[in-house]
Amino acid sequence: MTKHTLVSSISSVTLAAALLAPVAAFAQTNTAAATETVTTTAAPTSVTAPAPGTSGLTTKQKAAATKAEQEIDRRVAALNDLNTRVQAMQKVTDAFKQSLTTNIQNQISALTALRAKIAADTDATTLKADIKSITDSYRIYALVLPQARIAAAADRSKTVADMLTTLGTKLQQRISTAQTSGADVAALTTALADLSTKVADISAQAQAAVSVSASLTPDGGDKTKMAANAAALKTAHADIQTAQKDIAAAQKDVKTILAGLKKATPATPATATTTTQ
Amino acid sequence: MATAIKWIIGLIIIAALAWLAWWSGWFGGAPAAPEPVAPTQTTTTPAPTPVQNTNGMSAPTDTSDAALDQDAAAVDTQAQGLQTDSQSVDASMSDKPIVQ
Secondary structure, three states, X not given: OOOOOOOOOOOHHHHHHHHHHHHHHHHHHHHHHHHHHHOOOOOOOOOOOXXXXXXXXXXXXXXXXXXXXXXXXXXXXXXXXXXXXXXXXXXXXXXXXXXXXXXXXXXHHHHHHHHHXXXXXXXXXXXXXXXXXXXXXXXXXXXXXXXXXXXXHHHHHHHHHHHHHHHHHHHHHHHHHHHHOOOOOHHHHHHHHHHHHHHXXXXXXXXXXXXXXXXXXXXXXXXXXXXXHHHHXXXXXXXXXXXXXXXXXXXXXXXXXXXXXXXXXXXXXXXOOOOOO | OHHHHHHHHHHHHHHHHHHHHHHHOOOOOOXXXXXXXXXXXXXXXXXXXXXOOOOXXXXXXXXXXXXXXXXXXXXXXXXXXXXXXXXXXXXXXXXXXXXX
């Protein structure tokens, strides 16, 4: 029986290059977001630390301001969580990670500044404009967050594919050894072949997820583009879920092979000892 | 008599010079004594630096049952992490702005 060779997975360079694509889009959108959220109406007149709105605002307007601050807090928390996830990515360069981190931090800084501004607003006109800027920047946030999350999931998928490739090589060696010893490895070889196929598809799905989502840009209020972006993100997410199914199947193959190898390994016979008097 | 002594002395001198020349190697003389070789410092081969294993995987060349089990467990851990990543993607796509 000829030895089965594993199909080589897509190189990390290819995925890293594809993952670099959203950096440009991410940088551009986040730069725009930073500009968009900070550039509002007249500069605040107060130079002291931000304080809640004063009697210039009605109760309803104060409630709107509180709601806006909560919305900003929610986004900042999501961006901080995303930043933590970005740091754990393994298949991209440090420069790429730093670029993403910088963009995320810029977005957080802009939102934090906007929050302070809203908290210090004393007139309805300024408050209204500031709150509107949150809604306007949301179109960017609604794309950037899932886009980066998909990149992180694709990165993890590729990591798993590489781990399975390494494991598959070891399993191949063990199967060859068992075969040489006379064990029947037909089922193990079949499982190994399936493992190889799944590993190749995991990398392909990860690459596809990045490719379909990396080039997306904010819709800027264009409903047609908004729908197209949503569909593309959905497709990318589906690719990640397909990769997950492939991983589950690959894990099953690994378990089958491990169980078969343990059965194929002959038990060490007990040695009989005799004593002479 | 004196002449004979002179001849003898001359021959002795010539013989001595010839021997000196031979010893110096002018006529392909005595082989040079081997130069002392500086003793080579013997060192033991350092143990190979253990390969840094990532994501909990065992050594790349370790195909023992324990190593394979470790690798399978490491893959399981990453698969669970991917599940979390996928849920985060879903959550980010379901995010809706708070109506002001």
